[in-house]
Amino acid sequence: MPPDTTRADRGGDSSARPHPRPWAAGWTAPPGGPGRVAAALAALALLAAAVAGALAAERPPAPLPADAPAAEFSAERAWPHLERIAGTGPTPIGSEGAADVRAHITGELRALGLDPEVQTGIGARAFGSGVSAGLAANVVAEIPGTDPTGTVLVAAHYDSTPTTPGTTDDKASVAAVLEIARALTAGPRPRNDVVLLLTDGEEPGLVGAEAFAAHHPLARGGGVMVNLEGPGNAGPSKVYDIAHGNAGVVRLLTADTPHPAGESALATGFRDMPMGFNSDRTALAEHGFTGVDTGFTDGRAYYHHPRDTVEAFNKSSLQMHGANGLALTRAAAAADLAEVRTDGDATYFSAFGVFAHYPDTLAVPLAAAGALAVAGLAALARIRRLAGVPRMLAAVAATALPFAAAAGIAVGLWELLLLIRPAYADLVSDAYRPLLYRCALGAALLAAVWAWAVPMRRLLGGVALTVGALTWSAGLGLLLAWGLPSGSYLGALPALAGAAAGAAALLLRDRHPRLAAAALALGALPGAVLVTLPGAALLGMTGVSMLAPGALVLMLAGLAAVPLLTEAAPAGRRRAALAPALCGLLAVALTAGGLAVDRFDEEHPRTAHLAYLLDADAGEAMWASLDADPHPWAAGLLPDRAGPGLADLPVPGVGAVRRTGPADTADLPGPDVEVLDARSRNGGTALTVRMRPARGADRIALLSSAPVRSAVIAAEGHPDQELPPLDPAEVRDGTGTDAWAWALEFSAPPEEGLLLTLETEGEQAPRIGAAETTDGLQTAPPLDPRPAGLDVMPSMSVLTSDTVTVFRALEP
Structure with missing residues (x-):
């Protein structure tokens, strides 16, 4: 009878019988066998249950009743x-x-x-x-x-x-x-x-x-x-x-x-x-x-x-x-x-339900330990002839693909939602009911990493692929230990646990494949849980319009499961592609479910931005909107795209306007602003300016064409307040405009007004702009009422919707 080479050909003990393709070896022998696939799938199921349990553990508790003990919060x-x-x-x-x-x-x-x-x-x-x-x-x-x-x-x-x-x-x-x-x-x-x-x-x-x-x-x-x-x-x-x-x-x-x-x-x-x-x-x-x-x-x-x-x-x-x-x-x-x-x-x-903590001084040692552990795993794999150095380096390079896929999926999902439902462009941050979209993203990311892992297992081997994925975690741990020590654990702990589990699996793979799968599951647990939790939080913070940061973090969690994903794929290309395909179909179904569930209605309305701007000097007015594609209710008022000169108006936040249109001129007084004194001082100009709200304004603003070195604001009955200097780096980053180098916006101005003492740069007296804003459109030209299911756009630190702003400029 000829010698039995089947076991070696499938990735058996290469130290006893050299394999012609040792890099094709998996974490269990033979890879793709029915028992091994079942064990890996069971381990994946337990890992998924652990992640679900960690997410569930953060759910808020039931409220305590009104008769709860007096010392407790109810x-x-x-x-x-x-x-x-x-x-x-x-x-x-x-x-x-x-x-x-x-x-x-x-x-x-x-x-x-x-x-x-x-x-x-x-x-x-x-x-x-x-x-x-x-x-x-x-x-x-x-x-x-x-x-x-x-x-x-x-x-x-x-x-x-x-x-x-x-x-x-x-x-x-x-x-x-x-x-x-x-x-x-x-x-x-x-x-x-x-x-x-x-x-x-x-x-x-x-x-x-x-x-x-x-x-x-x-x-x-x-x-x-x-x-x-x-x-x-x-x-x-x-x-x-x-x-x-x-x-x-x-x-x-x-x-x-x-x-x-x-x-x-x-x-x-x-x-x-x-x-x-x-x-x-x-x-x-x-x-x-x-x-x-x-x-x-x-x-x-x-x-x-x-x-x-x-x-x-x-x-x-x-x-x-x-x-x-x-x-x-x-x-x-x-x-x-x-x-x-x-x-x-x-x-x-x-x-x-437990907090863990350690001083940031341990970030570098832990990150170094993670990197050394991955290097040790690579050395052990090489010694056992299960992964060669060129293949492991190729696996490190190939691991960039899942991250690129994660970013593409996140952007693609948002663009797909916009294509199917253009009204999502109205969203300031997130959908009203985003859960199914988030689940769809998760399913698509799992499909992507699994679809990547299966052919890469055939090309490079599961062991090499795991070393490549853990190298990225270890590298992230080292990078963050230098730049963001409190975040280094996201890479260091998964690398450390994954490498230790990989070493144990290499020792167990031949005689105890099920124990090897269990070790891999335990090793994947820190990466899957500790990285998924902040990834899920990021999805909530950034919303469906900006899924990429959360998707990249979640892909890092997915890479922790690479050894199990490679083992859970059965032999045969068609059968191995079944699981990723099912995950992809699930992502499609969840996206369709999200579109069905998250519809705009009177309880979950669309929003629209509209503001009225009046130039008191020129006697001209306009409608303005932050919406690039305004709702039909406002679109007729906003026929024009905002030009670059709009940012030169003395109105805080007006540079964010996307659409404009001419408006009737309301009979409203301009800002009550007066330059009481202007004189040269220290190579600059010292100004004393008085401002009063002319029509009970909610906010008044003062702008200067020259940078302001120092400023003090005074209001009757209150201590004078020195205004903080601007950060030159932020001004250079483009938050200023060519016309206005400095701006003050004052909320809840007193009726008696304000007195400002400014010292500006440059011997020539600066151009001064003033604006005052009231909330509500009652004093603007008449409008059709907003239709049912259309609300005011939430304010976002720029020109607020449903406001009337009257402005003027004072020449030097």
Whole structure:
């Protein structure tokens, strides 16, 4: 009988019988055998169940009833506050609605035995080529500590944008703070002073927080800040932003949070972005406060949206939000805050209801360990003649293909949705019901990585392919250890676990193939779980219009399963292609389901942007819109594409306008602005300018054609406020225009007006522009009412929809 070469030909023990193609070996022998496929499929199923369990573990808990113990947070007790303060419509800074909410807050705090004050003052902050300022009215109350080592600041903001009632941004947090205050006052006094800060004017530019930091004595000395925010309206309340020097705060967070959710990879990533998230905590961090932002990271469709109502929110999310906020407040209130304030950062992440953390100083050692482990696996594979060096290097290069496919799938899915439903172009961020679209993306990514892995297994071998995928994880871990240490675990831990599991599988592959499959599943678990959680969070934060970042992260999670995917493909090309094809069909079906479920209707309306601009000097007016393809309701008013000269108008945010059209001229007075003095000084020009709101404007603006070296703003009855300088890098990045090098927009201006003292660059007096804006189109020429199922576009820090702006320019 001739010698049996079948086993060797299928990738058996090459040390006993050399294989003519050793790189074709898989993780089990023979690859593609029925028993091996079944074992790999079972391991894949368990891995998928673990990922689903990790996602489910972050679901918000059931709300506690109104008769819950007094020391606990109860969403049922907080809910009436939310109904009361969110049911009156938008409450922007300076509005009557904001005053009504403020009265409710102060009344409830007095009922708890506290002595709240309303702090009014000017706050200002620089953004890009402009300064946002305003006259804010903050509510401040203190719970004195028994033996204070510092201050714990519990904060939320009660103002909204003009386009939304602000249920989740941020009145749910206000309701949570009131319930947290009740729970704290129901028990023994805390060790540290606890300050409750309900700010005004967060939306136009953190002006309330800046006013508190600049003028209130309780802001001196810094402390720990627990800031409750609302970047979405659904899902878990996560730690989505965190201060520098956070190691002490992370220790408190991970020890006492009842419903852990959050990952430092996203929090520090967003924090360090050039134009990342800004919140009241951002402002207070510059004045000595460390701390965190927590908030709902899903439901971004409702961000600043007219339908961000109590009816569109749920008590479970509020329960998680408030319970976590109360726990962290109590932990900080009991701690020695001198030990909490540190210079070091920490890595943290949650999984299966548990927070893990370690100091960022371990990022480099862990990343190096991951890289060495992958190198060791490669060496072991080479020694056992299961993967040659050229094949492993080819596998590293080939692993770029799944990432390219992920980006293409994400962009392609969005373009397909736009092609089928052009009205999706109206979306500011996300669809109203995006779940099926996200699942479709996940299925398409799985189809892509599986369809890539099957032929690559035949070409390079499963072992080499796994080494290639783990090399990318190890490389990412090293890269992030250098640039973003708190995110390095996304690559380092999957590489370390995957390489260790691969080594175990190589030792088990011949005699115990099922144990080898189990080892591979365990090795894939950290990559699949720890990377999927931030990937899923990214999908919620960015929405269906920008799926690529989340898709790339999810593809990294998919690569962790490469050894199982290669083993789960049966022998034979047609049979091996069956699983990827089924995943692709599932993606198509889920996309079709998403289109069927997520339809625009009166409860889930389309939005349209329209603003009225009036040049008081020329007596000319126009309609303007941020929409590139306006809704038919407004399209007839907007026949023209915006020209480049539009950005030269003295109107903040007008550069984002996409369509314009001529409009009738309304009989409205121009801004009441006067240059009282202009003289040369220090090689520049010193100006004194007086501005008054001519028609009860909600916002007034002053613009200068020359850069401003320094500026001070004064309002009767309030301390003078020096305006912050602009960041030259942000101005160079294109946030300015050729005509206007500097701009100030002031919200809630007092009737008696403002006095500004400016010093500009250049000896020639600059050109000055002025504008004032009122919310609502009541003073604009008559319009047809918006049809049912068409709402105001949510405001997004540029020219707000449904506003009237009158402007003029003063020549030097």
